[in-house]
Amino acid sequence: MCSHYEAPTPAQVAAEFGVKPYDQGKLDLWPTYFGPFIRRPENAEAQDEPGPTLECMTGSFGLIPGWAKDTKIARRTFNCRSETAAEKPSFRNAWKRCQRCILPASAFYEPDWRTGKAVPTRIFRADGQTMGIAALWDWWRSPAGEIIHSYSILTINAGNHELMRNFHKPNDEKRMVVVLPKRLYTDWLDAPASEAMDFMRQFPADRLATS
Template sequence: MCSHYEAPSPAALAEAFGVEPYEQLKLNLWPGYFGPFLRMPHDSEELEGSTAGFEVESGSFGLIPGWSKDDKIARRTYNARSETVASKPSFRNAWRHGQHCIIPAAAIYEPDWRSGKAVPTRIERADGEIMGIACLWERWKNADGEIVLSYTMLTINADDHTFMRDYHQVDHEKRMVVILPKGAYRDWLKAAPGESMEFMRQYPADCLSVSNHNDH
């Protein structure tokens, strides 16, 4: 499960996804922090065959369901298991309505337990490009009546993944976030709710690598 990741710089994200530059104060993100996520523009849904670009929004890392009394729940809802997301109260509304989004990440961090101790390890795409992680987004109204957006990373089992099985404790299930191939970005964002599970696939092990710098 991923509770720590690094967002790309606003300039890098704008270049990679063709979105307008935005303000992002922190790139090193934990549950409850605000970061960028990508989705299809609302008006593009009305245009059949639309080639409209992505839109970037800012939201809480950790999904806040509409029924939540406060935003503290984000500390527990930053990951959603694909096997149970359809039935969990926190996530089922977003899943049922196909509220798909993509979290852009320069890298994710996972604990390497092979030494017997948790060693935070920076993991990135082997080609150095931005990761596009499959996520769900939600809207929530706070006590002041303001609309707050939020998101959660979707995860799958990785017990047999030759790269990700080295992470997390030995006696624990191995998990990994759903990293989308670039060619699937638009398909994921436009997919109907009934098609969501088709995207829950492992990212190839040889397309991931441990960064040679770990300074966060």
């Protein structure tokens, strides 16, 4: 499970995705911290004038479904198993409504247990480019009426992945985040729910690096 990742700077995200600059505090993100996510603007089709094709929002790392009583659920919903996203109560509405987004990331971290101890390992694109990680987003209204956006990283099995199979405890299932090829960014955001699983693919091991 990915519980720690690095966000690029707002200037880097704006240049990469053609979105407006935004305010961002911490770049080192853990569950319940607020980070950026890229989505299609809501109600874009109803606009009289053409608007931006993408927008950057900030939200809680850990999805907060509309029915949640408070934001504490975000501590458990920062990752979403893609295989069960359409069924799990926390994620099924976002999946059904195609509330998909892309997380800009410079790197993510996983524990390497091959020495018998957890060694935090930084994982990033070998070419140094910004990662676009597949995710779901949702919004929640607080008792005071505040709207809070949130997101969850989608994951897939990595048991046969040359690099990612080395992480997590020996007896735990090997999982990895879904790093999207750049050519598929818009397809991921626009595909109907029935085609979303087609994007749940392993990013090639030789295109990732560690430190």
